[in-house]
Amino acid sequence: MRPIDGLTVLTAAEMRTAEQASGVDEAALMDRAGAAIAEVVRRIGGGQEVLVLCGPGNNGGDGYVAASALRQAGIPVRVAALSDPRTDLARRARAGWAGPVEPIAEASAAPVLLDALFGTGLSRGLDEPVVESLHALSIRAVLTIAVDLPSGVATDSGALLSAYPGAALTLALGAPKPAHLLLPAAPLCGTVRVLDIGIAARSQASVLPVASLRSPAVDAHKFSRGMVAVVAGRMPGASALAASAAARVAGYVLLIGSATDRLPHAIVRRRWAEDALFDPRIGAVVIGPGLGPDEEARAKLNAALASDHALVIDGDALRLLDPARLRSRASPAILTPHEGEFAHLFPDVKGSKIDRARTAAGESGATVVLKGPDTIIAAPTGEVRLAARHVPWLATAGSGDVLAGLTGALLAGPDTTALAAASSAVWLHTEAARIAGPALIADDLTLALPAAIAQAGA
Numbered sequence: 001m002r003p004i005d006g007l008t009v010l011t012a013a014e015m016r017t018a019e020q021a022s023g024v025d026e027a028a029l030m031d032r033a034g035a036a037i038a039e040v041v042r043r044i045g046g047g048q049e050v051l052v053l054c055g056p057g058n059n060g061g062d063g064y065v066a067a068s069a070l071r072q073a074g075i076p077v078r079v080a081a082l083s084d085p086r087t088d089l090a091r092r093a094r095a096g097w098a099g100p101v102e103p104i105a106e107a108s109a110a111p112v113l114l115d116a117l118f119g120t121g122l123s124r125g126l127d128e129p130v131v132e133s134l135h136a137l138s139i140r141a142v143l144t145i146a147v148d149l150p151s152g153v154a155t156d157s158g159a160l161l162s163a164y165p166g167a168a169l170t171l172a173l174g175a176p177k178p179a180h181l182l183l184p185a186a187p188l189c190g191t192v193r194v195l196d197i198g199i200a201a202r203s204q205a206s207v208l209p210v211a212s213l214r215s216p217a218v219d220a221h222k223f224s225r226g227m228v229a230v231v232a233g234r235m236p237g238a239s240a241l242a243a244s245a246a247a248r249v250a251g252y253v254l255l256i257g258s259a260t261d262r263l264p265h266a267i268v269r270r271r272w273a274e275d276a277l278f279d280p281r282i283g284a285v286v287i288g289p290g291l292g293p294d295e296e297a298r299a300k301l302n303a304a305l306a307s308d309h310a311l312v313i314d315g316d317a318l319r320l321l322d323p324a325r326l327r328s329r330a331s332p333a334i335l336t337p338h339e340g341e342f343a344h345l346f347p348d349v350k351g352s353k354i355d356r357a358r359t360a361a362g363e364s365g366a367t368v369v370l371k372g373p374d375t376i377i378a379a380p381t382g383e384v385r386l387a388a389r390h391v392p393w394l395a396t397a398g399s400g401d402v403l404a405g406l407t408g409a410l411l412a413g414p415d416t417t418a419l420a421a422a423s424s425a426v427w428l429h430t431e432a433a434r435i436a437g438p439a440l441i442a443d444d445l446t447l448a449l450p451a452a453i454a455q456a457g458a
């Protein structure tokens with residue numbers, strides 16, 4: 001049983017491909033899955049009675065195998081099914097279960113509920129009586145564990161096809177799936193752990209790994225650690241937050257055109273001028289936090305786009321940007337839109353959150369950080385990182401400014417890529433929020449960054 005950080009994420013179709021490519025026959029995979037599920041249930045169920053709910057497909061098959069293994073281990077276990085099994089594999093698994101099978105509507109609750117109704121094959125919402133039984137049994141259970149996925153969620157989009165009571169633990173088979181990470185499904189999974197069933201997971205998507213930051217090299221100097229320029233605008237507090245966050249990572253932070261002096265003294269300030277960005281030592285420019293919507297803001301964005309620098313484009317600048325302008329630039333750009341800004345930038349891009357982020361990155365040539373409780377980072381290559389943890393206290397003014405500054409500082413650093421910089425920034429941002437704790441304000445995030453950076457190994 002493994003935590004999901006850094007693991008490859010597979011869609012339902014990619015899972016089937018991986019299963020076929022594994023060289024292991026399907027029955028053996030189901031036996032492995034069922035045995036591994038039973039082992040977890042045995043360990044954490046404390047010997048209490050288990051009720052296994054089995055659906056008609058192979059998710060139900062896993063349920064029958066797990067029930068048989070639990071029974072063999074001496075755990076009291078009952079099985080309730082939705083219908084007879086409909087796949088050969090599930091029929092085989094059903095045949096291996098020596099006990100009775102009750103109809104779900106008649107099943108009485110048990111302290112441990114194992115949900116093996118539907119997995120990656122769910123194609124529509126559950127019938128209403130089944131939803132009612134599931135809720136009634138779950139309310140009376142002490143512990144609900146979902147096999148592969150909570151029954152009712154769409155594997156690839158994380159959409160909720162029917163109401164689900166929520167599991168305490170979801171045991172993902174072989175690999176995490178998008179629904180384990182995307183809203184609205186993700187919180188209904190509870191803790192997600194992966195059970196290894198011997199398949200090699202390959203795809204361009206993975207769970208955001210724990211950031212891995214190195215301390216500065218022994219011979220580092222402030223410029224070799226990275227110089228980041230933050231362009232200020234109409235709301236100076238926003239760029240001040242971005243600069244303060246950047247200063248925790250970069251060797252040198254230049255704040256350009258800011259009207260505030262309430263800043264750490266370590267941040268160097270310069271007036272805005274047409275040539276303010278003509279400094280070859282600048283490794284990345286952050287533009288957007290508090291920039292404003294006016295002509296001056298437009299001129300600043302134009303100057304940033306015309307420069308050779310790597311860019312982080314956030315907030316107000318995303319309202320002024322034509323993403324097509326990024327295509328001709330040689331240096332990387334990172335866009336950090338929330339859903340509203342994304343819809344403004346890419347009005348024609350549709351699909352699941354993963355599809356949208358990936359398409360936008362491919363079309364614009366920029367790395368796209370599509371922010372939210374289920375932040376996704378997509379690179380123009382098609383690579384995608386899905387954030388696994390979220391701290392709801394991050395929904396506060398200035399939080400995005402801190403993320404933008406942090407992203408710029410990491411992008412300005414040595415030996416990095418836009419995808420790596422954005423990934424580390426998102427991880428550090430959440431970790432800082434976790435450390436800052438309840439009732440945080442954005443300023444607290446900048447103060448918590450040293451501890452978050454230490455957690456990332458630096």
Ligand SMILES: NC(=O)C1=CN([C@@H]2O[C@H](COP(=O)(O)OP(=O)(O)OC[C@H]3O[C@@H](n4cnc5c(N)ncnc54)[C@H](O)[C@@H]3O)[C@@H](O)[C@H]2O)[C@@H](O)CC1
Binds near residue numbers: 056087174
């Ligand atoms: N792919 C793999 O590598 C492995 C898959 N296994 C299991 O197999 C599962 C996928 O099995 P299946 O593809 O059979 O799919 P499911 O078991 O998720 O269910 C599909 C069946 O339910 C029907 N169905 C879909 N939605 C329904 C609804 N709302 N109401 C009633 N019937 C509905 C479908 O027509 C199909 O017959 C995985 O989630 C996992 O649990 C494991 O056995 C191990 C290996």
Ligand SMILES: [K+]
Binds near residue numbers: 115116147148150
């Ligand atoms: K399930």
